[in-house]
Every structure is written in C-alpha cells, then in structure tokens.
Amino acid sequence: EAQVTQNPRYLITVTGKKLTVTCSQNMNHEYMSWYRQDPGLGLRQIYYSMNVEVTDKGDVPEGYKVSRKEKRNFPLILESPSPNQTSLYFCASSLGTGEQPQHFGDGTRLSIL
Amino acid sequence: SQKIEQNSEALNIQEGKTATLTCNYTNYSPAYLQWYRQDPGRGPVFLLLIRENEKEKRKERLKVTFDTTLKQSLFHITASQPADSATYLCALGDEAGKSTFGDGTTLTVKP
Numbered sequence: 001e002a003q004v005t006q007n008p009r010y011l012i013t014v015t016g017k018k019l020t021v022t023c024s025q026n027m028n029h030e031y032m033s034w035y036r037q038d039p040g041l042g043l044r045q046i047y048y049s050m051n052v053e054v055t056d057k058g059d060v061p062e063g064y065k066v067s068r069k070e071k072r073n074f075p076l077i078l079e080s081p082s083p084n085q086t087s088l089y090f091c092a093s094s095l096g097t098g099e100q101p102q103h104f105g106d107g108t109r110l111s112i113l
Numbered sequence: 114s115q116k117i118e119q120n121s122e123a124l125n126i127q128e129g130k131t132a133t134l135t136c137n138y139t140n141y142s143p144a145y146l147q148w149y150r151q152d153p154g155r156g157p158v159f160l161l162l163i164r165e166n167e168k169e170k171r172k173e174r175l176k177v178t179f180d181t182t183l184k185q186s187l188f189h190i191t192a193s194q195p196a197d198s199a200t201y202l203c204a205l206g207d208e209a210g211k212s213t214f215g216d217g218t219t220l221t222v223k224p
Binding site: 031033042043044048050058059090092099102103105 | 147202204207
C-alpha cells in the first residue's frame with residue numbers, strides 16, 4: 001500500500017531534549033516536505049526537499065533541521081526543543097513539485113513541556 | 114508575503130444542499146491551485162487541482178472554479194452528505210517547491 005509513515009505518532013518530552021521524528025515513503029517520490037499545523041495558523045511549511053541531498057527552508061524553519069540522505073526518508077530533527085514547538089506535524093511526499101498532489105502521513109503530535 | 118484566506122472557519126449546511134467554500138489569495142500568481150480534505154486525526158487528502166487557464170473543474174459531486182482576476186477559487190460540493198463533513202484546505206504551490214496552505218474551512222453537513 002502506498003503510504004507516508006511517520007513515527008512516533010505521539011510524543012511528550014521536555015525542553016532541550018533532542019528528538020527526531022522519522023518520515024518514510026514507499027512511492028519513490030522525489031519531493032518530500034514537513035509541515036506544522038496549529039489552530040488558527042493552518043499548515044505551515046517547515047522544510048522541503050526536491051531530491052536526495054537537496055533541502056530548502058519553508059516558511060517556519062527556525063529550530064528545526066532536516067536531512068535527505070536517501071530518497072525514501074526525510075527525518076525532522078529538533079536539536080533543542082522548546083514549548084513553542086508543541087504542535088501537530090505532518091510529513092508529505094509527491095512525485096515532484098508543481099501540480100503534483102502531496103500525500104500526507106497521519107501526523108505526529110508533539111508536546112514539549 | 115503570499116497569503117491565502119479561506120472564507121470562514123466553519124460552515125454548517127443541511128444534507129442535500131450545496132456547500133460553497135471560498136479561497137482568496139494575495140501576493141501570488143499561481144499556475145494552479147489544489148483542494149484537500151482533512152478528517153480529524155488524519156493528514157490532508159488531495160481532492161482536485163485546477164490550473165490558471167481552467168475556469169472550472171469537476172469530479173463527481175465536486176466542482177472547483179478559479180478566477181485569477183479576482184484571485185479566488187470556489188469549491189462546491191453538491192447534494193452534500195453527512196460523510197462530507199470535514200475540514201477543506203486550499204493550497205498554492207510553485208515550481209521551486211514551496212507550498213502555502215489556507216487555514217481551512219470546517220464543513221458540517223447535518224442530516
């Protein structure tokens with residue numbers, strides 16, 4: 001089944017403790033992206049990657065890192081999480097940019113205390 | 114900066130009626146616009162895409178219009194059903210890879 005898989009689905013952690021949210025897709029998609037979704041602010045793009053070893057900042061990249069060493073994986077790293085990074089995070093992938101529809105994972109709910 | 118506004122946070126309609134959702138954008142000249150559906154606890158799911166040179170697109174009970182002069186897209190669900198209740202998002206993107214989503218409109222269809 002074609003899918004985007006995020007782990008963990010839920011995480012409660014404390015300020016400053018490094019964490020990684022993994023994202024994997026099995027559709028051989030070139031493009032992958034991370035979003036955060038907050039009430040009243042909608043979906044905001046954090047980082048995106050158009051191919052292996054190519055990453056670019058979205059609208060809200062501060063406090064996040066990403067890497068794209070393999071086509072299928074696009075982990076999101078919070079080196080020193082802070083409470084304002086408490087949010088619902090989505091990973092997405094698509095065949096390419098432009099018109100290609102994005103396929104989303106089911107989300108990761110992060111709570112930073 | 115680019116901005117997308119969707120008409121209202123919530124829209125309540127009676128089953129069988131047509132739901133109309135609005136997406137307005139500023140500081141953008143998109144080549145296309147997409148609509149997604151999001152159910153609680155799930156990621157958005159792609160529904161329709163409309164290009165700048167297309168006035169209207171249909172898919173079953175869904176219809177999307179795109180007016181680049183008004184900088185607006187309308188999303189219609191005809192003969193609405195309770196199963197259509199969800200949050201609907203519009204999105205603009207560019208060839209460089211950046212995507213901008215609206216806040217979404219939560220549609221509730223009452224039996």
